[in-house]
Amino acid sequence: MKCPKCQYISFDSGDRCRNCGYDFSLVADAPDNTADTDLPIQTGTEALGPLTDLSLNDTPNLPLFAGGTRDPDAPLVAPGAAPRAPLAVRRAAPAPPRPRPRRESLPAEPRLALDTADLPVVPVPAAAAEEEEEAEHRHEPAPDNSLSIAGAGARMAGGVVDFLLLGGIDIAVVYFTLRICDLTFAQTLTLPLAPLILFLVLLDGGYLAAFVAASGQTIGKMAAGTRVVSADPGVSVHDRVSFEQAALRAAASLISVLPLGLGFLPALLGRERRALHDRLADTRVVKA
Numbered sequence: 478m479k480c481p482k483c484q485y486i487s488f489d490s491g492d493r494c495r496n497c498g499y500d501f502s503l504v505a506d507a508p509d510n511t512a513d514t515d516l517p518i519q520t521g522t523e524a525l526g527p528l529t530d531l532s533l534n535d536t537p538n539l540p541l542f543a544g545g546t547r548d549p550d551a552p553l554v555a556p557g558a559a560p561r562a563p564l565a566v567r568r569a570a571p572a573p574p575r576p577r578p579r580r581e582s583l584p585a586e587p588r589l590a591l592d593t594a595d596l597p598v599v600p601v602p603a604a605a606a607e608e609e610e611e612a613e614h615r616h617e618p619a620p621d622n623s624l625s626i627a628g629a630g631a632r633m634a635g636g637v638v639d640f641l642l643l644g645g646i647d648i649a650v651v652y653f654t655l656r657i658c659d660l661t662f663a664q665t666l667t668l669p670l671a672p673l674i675l676f677l678v679l680l681d682g683g684y685l686a687a688f689v690a691a692s693g694q695t696i697g698k699m700a701a702g703t704r705v706v707s708a709d710p711g712v713s714v715h716d717r718v719s720f721e722q723a724a725l726r727a728a729a730s731l732i733s734v735l736p737l738g739l740g741f742l743p744a745l746l747g748r749e750r751r752a753l754h755d756r757l758a759d760t761r762v763v764k765a
Contacts, residue, residue: 625764627703638697690723704765729754
């Protein structure tokens, strides 16, 4: 029988549908359609084989099994008019390149009249230019030819300070030498005098040469306000004395001392106040 609710067909008789549990008593008054729902029974005259009741040739919806009117060389599946590319390779059409604006030739930049004007050139003396460059390089003032010669009193004061300083240094050297040798001052003559005197001369000369070459002033000249400069014309008070001149002046100072200090008399009495060692070294002493 056939269930009126779920259309389930069953060959069992019962009060309820085996599929959905519908109660058949609810449709007791309905007409009996059992004869219409029963499956037909074969009579033995049907054709044997699967699907013998289905005519493939007469079915319009199955093109693969069409009748003899179909062209055998025609493709079974007709492709579309324009085949589409796969989704993986589809890309948007590239945008057409933008036309670049044509650059017009710009007019030449106008030049100022100052660029082409013939300006007068003022010549600069070569000697003056070199002196200015050297002064800027040394950061020193320009040479001053009006140097003041140091007076006799200032020179004597500076000489006395240097003499006392060097004398104290010499005495200290002799004292420590005696202490090292375990001698007394009364035994000074027992020392080798030649090496000792040579050492003291080198010590005093080195003091004079080193200070004059470094700044033009010894400690005595710093106290007296004087300075040693070259005797060449055009030098300033800030110009340094070369080491050769300073060494020669220190060595010549010993010559001025030897004849009872007579070499220092021109520095006290002369117009230029240049002592013997100043003339030999070509130097002079001026006010700092």
